[in-house]
Amino acid sequence: MKLIAHRGYSSHFPENTIASFDYAIKSGFNFIELDVHLTVDSVLIVMHDPDLDRTTDGVGSIDRTTLEQVKKLDAGSWFESGESNKLDQIQRVPTLEEILLRYSNQAHIYIEIKSGESVLPSILRNILVATNWIDNGVLLNPSSVPGVSIISFDQEQLLRSKNKLPEVSHGLLVVEATDENIETCNATGLGGLFPYVRSASKTIIDKAIDTGLYVGVWGIETALDLEKAQSFGVHGATVNDPIEASRILNNFHQ
Numbered sequence: 001m002k003l004i005a006h007r008g009y010s011s012h013f014p015e016n017t018i019a020s021f022d023y024a025i026k027s028g029f030n031f032i033e034l035d036v037h038l039t040v041d042s043v044l045i046v047m048h049d050p051d052l053d054r055t056t057d058g059v060g061s062i063d064r065t066t067l068e069q070v071k072k073l074d075a076g077s078w079f080e081s082g083e084s085n086k087l088d089q090i091q092r093v094p095t096l097e098e099i100l101l102r103y104s105n106q107a108h109i110y111i112e113i114k115s116g117e118s119v120l121p122s123i124l125r126n127i128l129v130a131t132n133w134i135d136n137g138v139l140l141n142p143s144s145v146p147g148v149s150i151i152s153f154d155q156e157q158l159l160r161s162k163n164k165l166p167e168v169s170h171g172l173l174v175v176e177a178t179d180e181n182i183e184t185c186n187a188t189g190l191g192g193l194f195p196y197v198r199s200a201s202k203t204i205i206d207k208a209i210d211t212g213l214y215v216g217v218w219g220i221e222t223a224l225d226l227e228k229a230q231s232f233g234v235h236g237a238t239v240n241d242p243i244e245a246s247r248i249l250n251n252f253h254q
Contacts, residue, residue, distance in 0.1 A: 011241035014079035
């Protein structure tokens with residue numbers, strides 16, 4: 001089971017920042033997950049929420065904010081932990097292009113599309129091509145390093161992305177996996193299904209895997225969540241503290 005650093009090493013550093021991703025990579029966890037939104041001037045930035053309020057010192061909706069305005073914001077001071085206090089500089093909101101260039105050939109990046117603009121998948125493709133993450137086609141392999149996968153709760157947006165990026169693995173995020181979800185993924189060529197760990201069942205996970213889908217879980221908060229994920233035989237799990245999650249998993253095997 002691959003441990004995927006959720007918004008980077010988000011238990012110790014402000015989520016979706018360079019510091020958070022750097023620490024994950026430095027700690028040996030080169031599967032990272034991030035979220036993207038489109039600014040009003042059509043730049044993909046890395047942030048979870050649709051507005052700036054929670055994780056920066058700014059306010060307002062991303063889709064009404066320019067990149068220039070976003071880049072002036074502090075994206076780190078809101079977060080308090082022993083590690084984040086060691087930050088030697090202000091954390092700015094990164095663009096997706098900056099992340100792709102920084103971690104070229106070092107990581108598998110799960111890009112979660114958060115906003116629904118129909119032009120977004122085309123912009124995403126252009127960035128992946130320009131940064132050489134797509135070069136003569138990419139194997140549909142969500143476990144390769146380097147590599148990239150696209151995930152989203154927005155099925156319509158995900159299918160737009162798959163149409164623009166047929167070389168790349170795509171996965172549907174759901175709260176509760178159903179037979180219908182499995183059928184939809186297989187019928188539309190989506191290669192992955194990502195249910196919430198606490199609503200998942202071994203029956204549905206087995207069924208999804210048996211059809212050839214890559215299955216990952218999200219929402220892990222406790223050791224019991226991790227144990228459940230591993231017992232189900234899923235391929236991957238997003239975690240906020242990869243080192244602690246790895247320690248817990250190792251203890252399960254002792």
